[in-house]
Amino acid sequence: MTTAVTGATGHLGGLVIEELLARGVAATDVVAIVRDESKASKLASQGVSVRVADYDDPESLRTALAGVDKLLLISGADMGRRVAQHTNVIESAEENGVALIAYTSLLHADTSGLSLAPEHVATEARLSKSPVSTVILRNGWYWENYLAAIPQAVSTGTLFGAAGEGRLAAAARADYAAAAAAVLTADSDQTGKVYELGGDERLTYGEFASAIGEAAGSTVEYRDLSESDYRASLVGAGLPEPVAAMLASSDAGxxxxELDTTSGDLRSLIGRSSTPVADVIAQALG
Incomplete structure (x- = not known):
């Protein structure tokens, strides 16, 4: 069985391929789909087949997916364009007779009010109409999303956000990669399954701030802002307005x-607890 991973030189895609190889999938049975072949030299040196394609180029996708049995479609990063891009991938997979598509969606996408949700919902809807068997991996937030914020919180003594007392069931990116690899290598039929994926530590931002302070040996407190004030503060810090709006919307969620879950799906797939947040904090603090 040949398994292809889109976005293979990205953080998540690269980790998924590492997991596939660690699970005993032969490198010759793994296809890394990339936009820039020069960034895939490590994969090529491992014996992985590297194919160049772009979500905006259907012809390149049709060529890249030739002979592929299973496909992990990692959602694109171009907000506002992703539905059309994902559709290009799905149609190319259908034309090539791919047997299974796994798609990285968003936790609780079907009920989420996050600004990221509509494109995921639309992609899931398109997949539901596909003759190809599909499985949905609704990923929660990555702890790595806070790698830049953690040192700043230590230096200022304050973690800013707009999350109130909501709980965040985040996990490390490697945990989500392990879950994807588990689905792609599963012996059991994955057709139609929807996994709500989140970590075991369900922290409020206040608890997250305390964990940062404990790791740094200092006091870090959480300051809760309104969604609009938090968005304005992010813009003031230099982030582009669309990015600031997305992050503020996510905190409001x-x-x-909306980024909390007690499903246990992640633990079940990877066969262990999610990576402790303390490990990710330590990574951020160097």
């Missing part, structure tokens, strides 16, 4: 419980 956390306050409503």
């Amino acid at each position: 956390i306050s409503r419980g």
Whole structure:
């Protein structure tokens, strides 16, 4: 069985391929789909087949997916364009007779009020109409999303956000990669399954701030802002308005419980607890 991973030189895609190889999948049975072949030299040196394609180029996708049995479609990063891009991938997979598509969606996508949700919902809807068997990996937040914020919180003594008392069931990126690899290598039929994926530590931002302070040996407190004030503060810190709006919307979603889950799906797939947040904090603090 040949397994292809899109975005293979990205953080998540690269980790998924590492997991596939660690699970005993032969490198010759793994296809890394990349936009820039020069960034895939490590994969090529491992014996992985590297194919160049772009979500905006259907012809390149049709060529890249030739002979592929299973496909992990990692959602694109171009907000506002992702539905069309994902559709290009799905149609190319259908034309090539791919047997299974796994898609990285968003936790609780179907009920989420996050600004990221609509494109995921639309992609899931398109997949539901596909003759190809599909499985949805609804990933929660990555702890790595806070790698830049953690040192700043230590230096200022304050973690800013707009999450209120909402709980965040985040996990390390490697945990989500392990879950994807588990689905792609599963002996059991994955058709139609929807996994709500989140970590075992369900922290409020206040608890997260305390964990940062404990790791740094200092006091870090959480300061809760309104969504609009938090967005303005992010813009003031130099982030582009669309990025600031997305992050503020995500925090508001956390306050409503939209990035929290007790499903246990992640633990079940990877066969262990999610990576401790203390490990990710330590990584951020160097």
